[in-house]
Amino acid sequence: MFYFDAHCHLLPRKQFIKASNARINYFICNATHPQNWHKLLDIASTLPGIYPCIGIHPWYIADLKSDWQIKMQLLFDKYPHLMVGEIGLDTTRPNLARQAEVFEFCLKTALKYHRAVHIHGHESWSLITDILKCYPGLTCLFHRFSGTASQAKQLSAITNAYFSLMSVRPARYLPAERILVESDSPDGLHKPARVIELAERIGLDWAQLDANFCRFLGETLPMKGDAPHHFLTMQDEPISPQTENPTAQTFSDKHSQPIDSEATK
């Protein structure tokens, strides 16, 4: 058995190491603005267990430079283990039309490169469902999901949907094999290690969660050997999304190595 955090953000290196010492060995980590993309890729290239995602968060659309789309595509050309996120819509924030434009470009990129998408949908699940209907078949992780049972059902009908939770209620109506847990650190539960008590509070079984995590990653990432112990390195050979045929993998204790704090100083 192993522990993971299905959604967090760029943290200082020592916080990843601290979380690893608290038994969280895998992190799906989202860089939400081009300014952070390379910082995350640098950390992911030197610490094991970090699965990086790059995107434009709907809160950070205001000051984008004109070349962000080209930069994004270049990174997806280069890194076969990169996912898309955090992206989405937020009706409590300004400029929804521009949010949608940015969101849709990122969805097109995910389709083109066959990558999973990590979606922020605060108060906006219906709008998001309408847009996702134009991009059917994407593998999506709906982060901090707090929608209704019928919204979850609709999202599941048009995407390969996983729901990452930070609260108890949605677990009552979501299928157990589609649930993940997250900290949304540094803003959410503050420490990735708190996902362990969160899962306990919800009454989730880690064997089931681990199987869900492996299946989710394996559905879009090119896994090597005993996946998902793979982590992004600068030496990775780019793999064409057209020729790749990813398969879900499972793994056991022996593949769940803690980050070696000495080696990463």
Ligand SMILES: [Zn+2]
């Ligand atoms: Zn987040």
